[in-house]
Amino acid sequence: MLHSPPGRMAILRALKLGDMLCAVPALRAIRSAFPAAEVVLVGLPWASEFVARYPAYLDGFREFPGYPGLPEREPDLARLPGFLGEMRAERFDLAIQMHGSGRISNAVVAEFGARITAGFYEPGIMCPDPATFLPFPERGLELRRLLQLTAHLGIPPDGEALEFPLSEAERSGAAALAHSIGIGSRDFVCIHGGASVPERRWPVDRFAEVADAMAGRGLEVVLTGSGAEVGITGAIARAMRAPAIDLAGRTPLGTLAAILERARLLVCNDTGVSHLADALGLPSVVISTGDNPDRWAPADRIRHRVLCRNSGVPAAEVLREALDLLSEPRRPASSPGRPLASEVRDVGRYAGSLL
Structure with a gap:
């Protein structure tokens, strides 16, 4: 105290x-x-x-x-x-x-x-x-x-919601990027196959299977990742039957977040981008490992579905949760005293080691 x-x-x-x-x-x-x-x-x-x-x-x-x-x-x-x-x-x-x-x-x-x-x-x-x-x-x-x-220490809590304030410049940049890659007005899902710890990475072929199923339902597929994860996103794209848009290494952190803010859904490993989705109110399916869900899962288990199996998570289970989330209307993220976008100071480039 x-x-x-x-x-x-x-x-x-x-x-x-x-x-x-x-x-x-x-x-x-x-x-x-x-x-x-x-x-x-x-x-x-x-x-x-x-x-x-x-x-x-x-x-x-x-x-x-x-x-x-x-x-x-x-x-x-x-x-x-x-x-x-x-x-x-x-x-x-x-x-x-x-x-x-x-x-x-x-x-x-x-x-x-x-x-x-x-x-x-x-x-x-x-x-x-x-x-x-x-x-x-x-x-x-x-x-x-x-x-x-x-x-x-005697400090009362002020809510559990995460936050990630975005500037208008970051949203404008994301809008321009979305228009340039053909998803300006289209529904899309983001697939994030990377993680800083290799043991946290779900197999590439399973990400590709889920991504193909999303594409088969009329959704554009956007692969996200850092410059260090170009090999992972490239491997997912090659394993897919449908085309995908690969943004790995092309987005500063703020632009990535603003792209996620526009998406319908995120499918990812248990890594930093899952918390970014939580902060932005983006529904997600997170494939986790070991005891990580007990410590690192989002608090909202309705908007965010965390799957963890010692034997490995099958693609069919991820797809089932993804389709259930897509059937629900997008709920706005809670905003407990969120800083105004205009208050965000200038920030630098997205680095893959952050996630």
């Missing part, structure tokens, strides 16, 4: 796009509780774009140079001492560890030298401070774990 409002706070969450989107409800709650506070994200290099997209919740960005034992980036050991010294010099009132269980990341946050530190700690390992640290939950959706932490 916090006993006084912090003036300046740093939040460590040096992770990829999907992980960051799951943190938006917690960031919204923090802003609602402390509207005058300066909130700085400590994140991976790409996350400067994330901060620019959420000016209603985040005020600044500090690039995290990595740390031994944290796998998200190779640590820049020469840069690390200077970075930690700069963080201490900023004299933050509060530093929150939102980067996993805390086994390693709590030591990082402690080095920030904030007046108060908070976050998760791993059960069985010493708790830094019971007033501000919470045992890392073994189960539960990621967004709810983070909301449990903010609630532990």
Whole structure:
């Protein structure tokens, strides 16, 4: 529990796009509780774009140079001492560890030298401070774990909805791209066959089977992915009987999101784009692996169908859920205090490593 409002706070969450989107409800709650506070994200290099997209919740960005034992980036050991010294010099009132269980990341946050530190700690390992640290939950959706932490700090929740604000320029760019590839006024579905972890990728031939079934029902098929996933989208296209539009590597993140916003449905692996669909209100069928649904599935299981089988998910099951979603009218995404499009700062290019 916090006993006084912090003036300046740093939040460590040096992770990829999907992980960051799951943190938006917690960031919204923090802003609602402390509207005058300066909130700085400590994140991976790409996350400067994330901060620019959420000016209603985040005020600044500090690039995290990595740390031994944290796998998200190779640590820049020469840069690390200077970075930690700069963080201490900023004299933050509060530093929150939102980067996993805390086994390693709590030591990082402690080095920030904030007046108060908070976050998760791993059960069985010493708790830094019971007033501000919470045992890392073994189960539960990621967004709810983070909301449990903010609630532990006395911060009331402000809804569970994800958000991804878009600028008018991004929507205009997506409209122009849609017109140029012939889907300006046509119904289409997006197929996203990539994932940063190869074990999360559903087989190419099954994506192709579902895509052909969609095309057979009069829908255009758009294959999405990063530049690093051109090989995957190309393999899906070659395995299909029907033609498909391959946009892999052709869309900045905002344009990709604006294309998804126009789609009827997304079929994808358990990766960052599934959280993007959740934030945009786009119905989706997500093929998941292992115990990931318990932590990473969208909270809305009506709009988003998550399929996970130890023996593998058959294409027929994905198609059945896809057709059921397509039979329903598109519901708008909830918008809890969503920042206006005009408030989104200029952001850069979409990078495949984000997902």
